[in-house]
Amino acid sequence: MHGRIVRDLGMRIVSGELKPGDRLPSEASLCADYDVSRPVLREATRVLVAKGLVLSRQRAGATVRAQSDWHLLDPDVLYWLIQSKPQGEFVETLLTVRRIFEPAAAALAAQVASDAAIDGIASAYAAMEAAPTPEALLEPDLAFHRRIAEATGNALLAYIGNMLSLALRESIKLSSQHPDTHALSLPRHKAILTALQHRDPLGARQATLVQLEETKGDLSVVLDTPNGQNVAATTDRSFFRPFS
Template sequence: MKSRADHSTYSLKPEGKSMHGRIVGELGGAIVGGEFKPGDKLPAEAELLERYAVSRPVLREAVRVLVAKGLVVSRQRAGAIVRPRNEWHLLDPDVLYWLIQAKPQREFVQTLLEVRRIFEPAAAALAARAATEPQLKSIEQAFEGMAAATTTEELLEPDLAFHRRIAEATGNDLLAYIGNMLSLALRESIILSSQLPNTHALSLPRHKAILTALQNRDPLGARQATLVQLEETSDDLSTILASNGSVNLA
């Protein structure tokens, strides 16, 4: 099974990647994890050059990556300063990975469910109106992949595809982008909920109800079926967290 680390550019172990990647991963994780607060300066360039034993161009390129991710602003003479949290590019796969790693698991689950309750019902309702026939077929194929799965590993990709393709079927490029960027966080939710022994059997009818509403061009039905799915998912995740405490998914 792929873990969180498989879906982040800078999340691999330091021994297996470039120094540039190591610098980005360590500094990015430290910022998102709260070691550096908004308004704080990163260590001085001379200190970082000594710590990582790299050339100045390599270090500056790493800082440029952090700038591009919205985590820091680089100012001449002042150095790299951590930006306010609301300016971070939280849907960037690496930033999202660092956020997942930094948050307590229960808090992460709650954050994700809040986003899903806002995003997915509205996306499903819009897709019920806007989806093309090929798009509906692709959603159906993803569901068939879920139905054929016999393990969590086999279930994961078609389940992710089901939700991603609904976002794509809205015909709204921005919604499709958001749906795609949420895949990393959704992956964690699916892996966690799959710890319940009967979750696959229970989730199939819920997804089938969403698919049927989409095929019937029923926006209200698609919205309601999605809300039901999310409430059942919330119950599943609450049960797992209550029984297992904090679970390491990495």
Template sequence: MDYRHLQNRKSMHGRIVQELGIEIVKGTLAPGERLPAEPVLCEKYGVSRPVVREATRVLVAKGLVTSKPRVGSIVRPREHWHLLDPDVLYWTLASIPESDFFHSLLTVRRIIEPAAAALAATEASDEDLARIRVAYERMAGADSADGLLEPDLEFHRAITAATHNDMLAYIGNMMSLALSESIKLTSRHPDTHALSLPRHKAILTAIQNRDPLGARQASLVQLENALVDADSILEVGSRSVR
């Protein structure tokens, strides 16, 4: 996946944020451990204290560290990290096996997406149904795996929006980046278009028919099949590097 090519940070504070962030996510700097002292970081990167402090503030905002006077900056336990923050997500993706990321995300998707599809089946307005249908039609009209990505994301965003539940819609938007990486993985399957369309059509049809149980089941089936597709891709990849 292209997430492994981390961004080249032009600013020094951005470089410090990225390097420390990666060390935290990889476990080189463990929860409860202090970050190197400001003078050490200033000397290492050739920057002033304000630059180091700005980098620390960014890490605090991402939930990775807590900073206290006369104590310093301490790495926080993983459950406090903002894992869907774009930077934290990319650092995580770069530091764990691809299969671990996919399976972790799929567990979350199994909890959220079937429930959202079921709720959309009862709460969607005509405008919501049209938005979901248009996203599906754009998927059907895509002529490449790359062209399938954005309408696939929009399909799932449209469903969470159709629940008219602000928290679900927010969670759906926050997960968009992680979901896009999941879709990129499954789109490497040679038959991705032929496999994906009927699964999404089943979800659309159930929502249009105001069938919450059918929508929930169709969503679960889509996720289970995505798991099968991804595992086959990852197995092929592991064999190719042996």
């Protein structure tokens, strides 16, 4: 019940049903709705506070905070956002973040990465090449991007890269519906790897930008076709681990 309360209220907040400045329903009302004690409800509220979704004050109750205060890279908050947003809107949001983050991370990795880190990226690419199906391509593709962030040697960039991989998984699963996903994906990632191996920051940045722009085109093909729209509406989101 504790997890259900957090999940339900979290979804109501990120979906906009409960807006910034709104107060959560009263403790008495929520306790009755969920048939739980006040201590259980208050623990659930503390979780929402920790995620930046609400501000709780004694005698004033819990108030929904502005979206700018939410911990958007928190796995649960990110999961709720993806569940509540239209697929196309979420994809565009993610691509915007990736265009800002990934080219810069690749350029830095090309400058500072250890040989072992570059070898790790190359291993992820080799696993992409060996993947027999689009489904098998998913994990090494995620590892490829995550290892580039780790190769920067910057713990904060590595953390951001790891958190983005939760959302990136959704994007890759969607783009894998493109009939030529394997053939299209490999040369784009190979270009990034080659630039990294040659310690070419400008080349790594440009190859990453090209990969993202072409990925955007692939996603548009999927989203703009009737079948793609059906896929977008039913994409399996079980890879997320909602709060429990």
